[in-house]
Amino acid sequence: MSMASFFNQRAPKKASSKDDGDRKARMPWVEKYRPKNLDDVSSQSHAVTVLKKSLHTSNLPHMLFYGPPGTGKTSTILALAKQLYGPELYKTRVLELNASDERGISIVREKVKNFARLTVSNPSKEDLAKYPCPPYKIIILDEADSMTNDAQSALRRTMETYSGVTRFCLICNYITRIIDPLASRCSKFRFKPLDNTDALTRLTYVANEEKVQYEDGVLEKILDISHGDLRKAITFLQSATKLHGVAEVDADGDISIDEQGGNNHESSKITVTSVQEIAGIVSDSTLDEIVTAARTHDFQVMFKLSKKLAAEGWSATQMLDQLHDKLILDDSLTGTQKIHISFALNETDDKLSNGTDEQIQFLNFLSKLSQVL
Structure with missing residues (x-):
């Protein structure tokens, strides 16, 4: 076998549109329907209005998002970053750290500081034509209330030193766990639990997009169980859809689930009882x-x-x-x-x-x- 044919065999196949469609179909719905821009963010009108103005001026302060889980804090800053930079520049301009990463003082001194001090990369002409592309990077620290006090103290100096080329967005559930010197350097945005009207509109949109069959009162029951957490509500809806789907085995022996249950829509309708069972609600x-x-x-x-x-x-x-x-x-x-x-x-x-x-x-x-x- 020649060397050329060897490398031809190892060359990766270009992803087809069918592969992209299959990958999207396998995505969790909370990721599939995560807001792509600020207009898609539900309910948080105050935060969205202020951030939309920053898109026009391209002047963004350090930010502190706080509020209950599932209210759109992370989705909002990610949507803003994508509208600021576009898909290509986003990869080099945004650093996101979550609570799954080590959050001690060493991470602040090394990873965060090293990214903050980097020179801002130049945008292409195509990016400049479509997006604002402001001359700074964004560091997103999700669940910042889990950081140690030492790490937060080290972070405030980094925020001051590199504010010319880097903006910070701290996200937390409990603002009282953020030290005062850090909170005072940020513009605060409170994310309140979603009201039933906005949450129901978004949940209905997801159900219609996925062609989910459900009985009357199911979506309202899901929202009642979720207590304003839209992420939890969408997850419950997807779980209930899988429960009422019909499993099929293809030629390769892989199991797939028809979430609409074939032609028998009545038998595949999601019921209030099944939603309660999935959520672990006691009868x-x-x-x-x-x-x-x-x-x-x-x-x-x-x-x-x-x-x-x-x-x-x-x-x-x-x-x-x-x-x-x-x-x-x-x-x-x-x-x-x-x-x-x-x-x-x-x-x-x-x-x-x-x-x-x-x-x-x-x-x-x-x-x-x-x-x-």
Whole structure:
């Protein structure tokens, strides 16, 4: 075999449009439908309005995005960066670090500082014709509240020194965990939980694009379970779609899922019950069974129930969350009873957060609930 034919055999095949289509079809929907520009960002009108003006002036301050998960913080800054630089220049002008990376002081001193001090690359004529291409880079530090105080202290000096060629965007869930000297150097943007109208519009768009069949009230139930987290809502929708799909085996033995269930659309419709099952929501009948067991004041009954619930795989945290709403909103209970129940819920939740055994802690809560009732 000649050397030329050897390299011809090793040459990578050019990706076809069919391969690109298959790759896109396999993408998680949260990535597939991530906003491509600021106009696609749902609900966060204040942040979007201010950032759109920065597109025209190309003058961007250091930024601090904070708010609950799934409200569009990372998507917004990525969409802004793509509109500023375009797909080609974006690769060399934007550095994104997540909490999955090491976030100690060494990363700030090495990786962040080295990227911040780099000279800005020159844009091509094509990029300049289509995008603003401002003369600075952007460093995105996702989940910045997980950084150590030493790392944050080192970061503030880097932000000052290289502000001429680099802008920083800090993203966090809890702004109180960002040290004051760092927060004062940034323009703050609060991302609030998505209201049901905007979230429902986006979720309906995703469902229509994927041709998902669902019963009335399904999308509203998904949003109710997600508590304003659009990322979680879209993930639940995709999971429910897979659950109601029809599995097929092709000639190569690979399993594929027809998410519309072939021609039998009625059988493949997503139901409220299936959404609750996917989300791990405890049924009302199970909650009633828990309260009834507590009212018996029989430890053996409560022990058997806690063992049964653990065997069925129910999350103790989820059960406590739903019991909170059920008991605190129960008009038949007195104010004093609700106070004692709240203390018991708080204590149990705290112990579960510290990694204690779920069955034992739930049994302990049942015994305290029994004393209150």
